[in-house]
Amino acid sequence: MVPHLVTALTGPINELEQRILDSMPAIERWFRLEWMEHTPTFYSAIDVRNAGYKLGPLDCDLFPDAWHALTPGMLPLAVQAAMAAIEKICPEARNLLIIPEHRLESSAYLMHLDRLRTIFHMAGLNVRFGSISPQVKKSVALQVPGAAGMSLEPVVRHRGRIGVKDFDPCTILLSNSLRSGIPGILEELHQQYLLPPVQAGWSVRRRSRHFGCLEEVCKRFGKLIGVDPWLAYPFTDACPKARLTTRAGVQELASHVEALLVKIRKKHKEYAISDRPSVVVKSDDADSRVPTWTLYDTKQLETQAAQYAAAMPEEAALFLHEGLTSVERVNDAVAQPVVYTMDRYVVGGFYRVQAAVAPSVLSTTNDDAFLPLAFADDAHLPLASLRSAAHAPNRFYMYGVIARLSMLAASYELEATDPQLEAA
């Protein structure tokens, strides 16, 4: 089940969406059976791009950091899902330690932390915040706009367990994507549950691995509902050791881009799609020093290669995916739905509204605004309206399905990189 949220979609329901809506019981059963075999990601945020003729999840964030951007109405769903997750992981849990990012100057991030605290407190846990930053040597009071204050305490390690003063947690929730590697203090914590696991950090993750798993998931999904799986995922490729300062390096990337463009053009011809095929180049391990680059042909690549090479490190692992432009608009700005999950459940979402309508060639901005999605059925309307809302098609359902395909792929991905499974 996916909550019925108001979407910006107003056009007619296309064939893919109709197929997804019609196959709802089969899809839900398929997910149920998948979760018998695989562990859902603890929480995640999935960017879904709707190009009209097809959809694709473009990012599966395993450290979602905008829980505060969901509407208040979604809080009970998130809490109930958190209860279900805790019950499976550690039913005897009393205490939860949240380890935030170091960027505590951001009031949006503090509001996010406050919302996480609310969710897990309402799920029945004592919640504290611990810092693994070496700079935090004593308790720091943080002011959250419009909320109760919170204190950030230094994390201490004792006999193979971590905690803060007088607080021994059973479960540790990472709100810290461990971009610069897994710190020693978090290693070998065999007595406590670390969520998500360390291999969910970007020092281990690779976009190419995620999208490889996604392709596998989508092929099975396509078979299930009888549609071309390409309608639900983007074509991808990777260049693990790209060096754009050399002629050979540029040519290697160009051959990858051209091969992807050929595959996309073939599909566009098959479906009579008039959109101009494009390939997006970005960092395979989400290295922020590597900008995002949208390419329409290899000639453009040749002319812009020097500019791109100057912006990125000498050598980098690059990831390539089929470009998808969003057909969704909120107040004339390009918008794309972001779907939030907790345990196996879709618990809410919002639109990421891009600051600039025109896609720039080299984009590193994160200046997107969030527009919360409300439930389609107003909680205060009389009963009669529920029925019409309940029987109107849930346009958010499709996004919830596409998001869960990506979340399932992330689950496969974390299994493939689990250090304990690897050692076994």
Place this chain on the structure above:
Amino acid sequence: MVPHLVTALTGPINELEQRILDSMPAIERWFRLEWMEHTPTFYSAIDVRNAGYKLGPLDCDLFPDAWHALTPGMLPLAVQAAMAAIEKICPEARNLLIIPEHRLESSAYLMHLDRLRTIFHMAGLNVRFGSISPQVKKSVALQVPGAAGMSLEPVVRHRGRIGVKDFDPCTILLSNSLRSGIPGILEELHQQYLLPPVQAGWSVRRRSRHFGCLEEVCKRFGKLIGVDPWLAYPFTDACPKARLTTRAGVQELASHVEALLVKIRKKHKEYAISDRPSVVVKSDDADSRVPTWTLYDTKQLETQAAQYAAAMPEEAALFLHEGLTSVERVNDAVAQPVVYTMDRYVVGGFYRVQAAVAPSVLSTTNDDAFLPLAFADDAHLPLASLRSAAHAPNRFYMYGVIARLSMLAASYELEATDPQLEAA
């Protein structure tokens, strides 16, 4: 977690409520551990009476029949809880058969069935309705006010399984309390899941057994949070073979009533409660021919015994409980919260507003009106208000806890009467 609903409570938070609010993480953990050992009731509706100085669940309905009376905003919570339930019971489920009561002339009941259909459809199941009434020999079209029509098909049994034409369900949901016994067609269904199980029907259930389990549950709960368990349940007693047409029969009942009044008076003295102690007499097996009788002393019993005896069968199993008057008022009418659960989760509630303010001596009316409870935090308010709502005490929480004590007691009760466990 209990959703934060608007309650009619406006007075100060008393000691018991404060204790419950303060002990939230301990309470939630205790319930989590209980559900590791015991199976939650599939769904239930619990009437909670708040007398101000104490609370008590007065009825735990295992066939809740007013799902349509919950606000639309609670639908996603119910659906998510249904998903969690299905996943545990029968993850490979495709089809669900709902078996309604025979009273299909009630449009409220049809709206309830429509809501059940919506919940389980959104949870990912194909839903059909089957009748076990011998009168239903072919498919009957039912018109539901403001909703899509539904058809009621005759249930057929084939090779130890039941279903309707071309529909083989994995799970059968009873919306039929089997008051007149377990029909043969539902017996020995070992290949399908019958929810709730047959012993949840009133041909097996006894109020005295439920309240016996409740007392046990409340004693452990009282120990957990350090309060007198009597503050959370009513004193009870039973008269298994009451015959009020005989002098001896009346005297026997009088002695039970007097013993209960003595226990209540002692507690009232201990807590300096000014309410007049009372005892409510009703049928132990919810026999509708036995009216409800409120008694303040044994003299009243003597004078009214003949009137009561004339209204009930010659011999009946009677159940007695401490009378609790509700302090809650909605528009000056006596109101009592009804809490709805699905699987282990509290998913919503409403107020049952009594038609008559003054409690009548012999009450058999079911003319109560339902007033849906809305979420305290409006889904459409800006973020700032969430924080204030999230940090305001959740007055509905206490009701959710009391309701779950009763639901846990029902779980113990169903285990005690499970025919398979009994046979083992």
